[in-house]
Structure formats: structure tokens, C-alpha cells
Amino acid sequence: MQLSVRVAILFKCLFIGFVLFGCVQDLQAQSNKAAKQEATYRNPVISGDFADPSVIRVGDTYYATGTSSEWAPHYPLFQSKDLVNWEPMGYVFPTTPAWMQSSFWAPELFYQNNTFYVYYTVKRKSDGKSCIGVASTKDLSKGFTDHGIVVEHGSESIDAYVWNENGQLYISWKAYGLDKRPIEILASKLSSDGLTLQGQPFTLLKESPDEKGIEGQCLVKKNGYYYLFYSAGACCGSGCTYNVRVARAKSINEPFVRYEKNPLLDKDDQWKCPGHGTLVETPDKRTFYLYHAYNSHDHVYTGRQAMLDELLWDEATGWPYFKYAQSPSIQTPMPVVNSSQQKSCEFIDSFEATSLSSFWQWNFRSYTPVTNIEKGNLYLSGKVASGNKTGIALTVRPAKGNYEIITEVVNQNNALKGLVLYGDSSQAVGIGVKGNTVEVWEVKNNQRKLIKEETVMQAPIQLKLLVENGFMCRFYWRTGGKDWTEIKPAGEHSFYDGSFLPQWDRSARAGLFQYGEESQPGVFSSFSLTYH
Secondary structure, three states: OOHHHHHHHHHHHHHHHHHHHHHHHHHHHHHHHHHHHHOEEEOOOEOOOOOOOEEEEEOOEEEEEOOOEOEEOEEEEEEEOOOOOOEEEEEEEOOOOOOEEEEEEEEEEEEEOOEEEEEEEEEEOOOOOEEEEEEEEOOHHHOOEEEEEEEOOOOEEEEEEEEEEOOEEEEEEEEOOOOOOOOEEEEEEEOOOOOOEEEEEEEEEEOOOOOOOEEEEEEEEEOOEEEEEEEEOOOOOOOOOOEEEEEEEOOOOOOOEEOOOOOOEOOOOOEEEEEEEEEEEOOOOOEEEEEEEEEOOOOOOOOEEEEEEEEEEOOOOOOEEEOOOOOOOOEEEOOOOOOOOOOOOOEEEOOOOOOOOOOOEEEOOOEEEEEEEEOOEEEEEEEEOOOOOOOEEEEEOOOOOOEEEEEEEOOOOOOEEEEEEEEEOOEEEEEEEEOOEEEEEEEEOOEEEEEEEEEOOOOOEEEEEEEEOOOEEEEEEEOOOOOOEEEOOOOOOOOEEOOOOOOOOOOOEEEEEEEOOOOOOEEEEEEEEEEO
16 A cells, blocks of 8 residues: 555544544533533422421431421421432421411421420410420431420410520510511510520511511621521512521620611522521531522422522621522522432322321311221211311322312212312312313302213222412313313313412312212222323
């Protein structure tokens, strides 16, 4: 072979080699870039209705709880190793203590002397007054022991926060929210066991004329100041105005001065009404704020979801600020290296377990569900309270506004059973099977109405409820795996309007229902909630 030809071949091989090397380098760069992208998280970190979150760290594990309102069991518990991926642990109160009436709000976790405490808000059954109670445990897997009321002040006491100051425990709370006087954040010393108040309450902060309510406080000491983080405005529903603010003082016994650049955290086009959270410090001394906010695109029907953002401190002024913006972050670096966000909000239950999944909740004020799982089927019935026109419902928390729920009803009897979008016992909509008919129904302002029905001739029957924006519904049924048949309510547009479902303090939940005699249960072989 001539030398010139050999040289040409050599250069061609080298060229190809360089190209391949460049491709490998390109792929490696893309891989590194992808790895960096994977080391981020997106809010929310706990999806679905999880208002007023409280968080603590014990060792290398974080624990969180939040408001459960009128849903039972009460005060869900979660744990995490990285503040982003949270696993459910059950509930503070799997059953309702006898003295409690309703409004299970704003639980606050605290840890000392190898003991977990939770300071919670609840209405007392004897007079309907909101008080702050306390429960404790040394082992979260063994449940909490309730110690009853620790704060009873004025017409209501809500939103506890507890801290330790050089061995002295303190508790703060919101007072005078129902009185014709400015709201105050009060505080008091606590006994060393954390169970009783000591001395007289004193004021940390009074509501200013422009704030229209203050609550959801937490306190931290930093660089010689006490910083009081709190929420101002209306907390809940479509008209909410919540935002996060801060004030500081050299001593908890002197007036707190508000930051002139308040609010620290406010709405944007993605999230609205952020607030009511607590601070937690990572082992590497970084500070994060776990709080709640409404998704602006889902309106308020997915509830207040748990958000996470990092807090920094201005070296010149000493005032805090959020690292990424004055509004909830969308996508930011993971708090813990070598971890990634595991995103799966879908819920599927094939009823193969021997007991009911802890994801299910119900409206404890209106009924007590009776459930039994046998051979992959869930049997659902129960005894309803007088005036309950929605029946027995088992529900889960939707994480987004656009989703569908599907079930299979395997039995036929005279009870109505199927799928429900449930607000409370006086506001709900659903599709169910009764005898040989499929019915679409609503309960609005405690008035029950049959919207439309169609005849079916065989079981099992599959039902589907499609939801958009958290309240717009479409209804379907099928048998034998055939195509879905849509039931279109007469006079309705393409979607049924469920915007009447409750908005304040709680969100509508999706699930299963049975409406009829306790002796005639609904029998379900599966349930799924998926997003689109």
C-alpha cells in the first residue's frame, strides 16, 4: 500500500476516534448534567391536604405532622431522611379521645429527654371551645398517651409552639381570635415535664391594623435576637390572603419589632397563601421552613399542601430571607446530597392486606365506617348519624386537581355504593350502583338529589369518576372490560360543576361510599387514583 494511502487511512481513523471521543465526552457531560438535574426537588414535598405542618429533627430523621380538621384518624405523622421524601407513620390519635369534639388543627411536635410531645388544637366536647392539649410518647411506633388540656385561655387558644430556653420550657399560642379585640400571640412558661403552664401569660406580638389576623408562629434565636415568624391574613378558602412575616427582639419580654420588608413569603402565579410553618435545622446547620400553600391552578380543592424552602440570614442586617425568592420555590437543590426526590402520588389499593391502609380517612363527625377485607375484597358499610345524606365514605387526599378514580363493585343489593367526591356530610357528589341501576347523585346544602340513572344487568361493574381543577366531574361505567359509557347529567355542560364543595379549612376528597342499610355493604375489589 502506498505511503500516502496509509497516511490518509491513519488520519481518517484518528478523525473518527476524535469524533467518538467527543461523543463520549458529550454523553458524559449530558450524564453529569442529568445527575445534577436529578439532585433537585419540586414543591410540594407532602402532596395533598396537609395544612399547618410542624417538623422536628431527631438524630438523622425528620418527623412531621399537620392538621387533620374533621377527618379521622387524627393528625397524620410522617418521617423523612432528607426533608423531601416523606413516609407515612400513622396518626397521633388512631381513635378519637372521648373529650374531643372537632377541629383537629395545628399540631406542633417537640422533643426532649427521649420523649416526643405533640401540642395540638381541638374543640372540647363539653362547650365547643378550642383548647391546646398535649400528648407524649417515647416510641412513635407504640402511639401517644394523651394528657388532656394544657392551655385554656379566653374564647379560644390555638396554634401552639414550644421551645426550650436554657432549660426553661415555653409555649406560645394565638389568642383572642374570636373576641372583639386585636389578636395576640401569647406565651407562658411550661413545667419541666411540658404538661402544665407556670406563671402568667405574656404578649409576644399584637396584631397590627394592616395584618387582619396573626397566627401560625414559631420562634428561633439567632445572633443575639429572637426571631418570631408568623402568618398574617386570612388562612383559608378561595379568598385567602395568607403570607409569612417576621419580627425580632433582644428579649422575649420586650416588644418585637416587625421587619420593614415584610412579607418574607407571599403568593405568585403558581402558589398562593403560603404560611403556618416551622423551622428545622439540618446537621450541617442549614435552616429550612416547612409550611403550607394552595396550588393556584387547582384553586383550593386540593387543600393546603406542605412546601419546603431554605432560609438564610443577611450578614449586614441580621434579618432572614428565603434563598430563592419571596414566593414558594418551584424546583431547587435537594437539602441532602446523594438523594433524589421520589415522585409517585398515585394510589392503588387491591385490598390484599389484612387491614385497611392508613391512607384512608373518613368524616368522624357523621359516621363510623365498618370495614372488612376478605379474599381481596373490601366490605364497606356503617351506621350514619341522624341527618347524614351522603352515607359512609372512605377517602384519600388528592395531590393534584386533575385526576381520575376507578373502582369495581362486585356485589348487587339495595344499597347504593361506588365512587364519591366528598366534602362533608352535607356536600358531596358521586356515582354508584344500586340493584340493576347506575346512579349519579349529589348532596348540596344537605339536600339529596338523583341527577341521572341508567340500567345495567350484570355485576361486577366498573365505575370511573374523572375530575378536573379539583371540582369539575364526569361519570362513567362499564362491564366486562368494554368501552366506558359516560353518564351526562341533563342540562349540564361537558363537566358537572362541583364548585359548591367545601373550601374553608378542608378540601374535597376522593374515595368510596356506601349509602343504605348497614347489613347491605358495598363490596369493592379495587380502587385507584391516577393523575392526568
